[in-house]
Amino acid sequence: MHEQETNMRSVAKSITFRILATLTTMILVYIFFGRLDLAALIGGLEILIKLILYFFHERIWNRVSWGKIIVEDEKHGSGAS
Secondary structure (H helix, E strand, O other): OOOOOOHHHHHHHHHHHHHHHHHHHHHHHHHHHOOHHHHHHHHHHHHHHHHHHHHHHHHHHHHOOOOOOOOOOHHHOOOOO
16 A cells, blocks of 8 residues: 555646746846846746756656655554554
């Protein structure tokens, strides 16, 4: 018995993480260059590229068994109390 994430869960995690990370990048670009247009351009490019990269990163890691454990459900346990 094992648990595996669905593609949609990986997509949802990718989107929420990218929003946070892209806002950070945009703020840094604005602080360093003082240009909102440049911050928006870089943020837009970054969110598209890294969203795709993160999705495939998640799917590859989902195939790696290292660091995963199998946990039995209580109802399927040995029944000993």
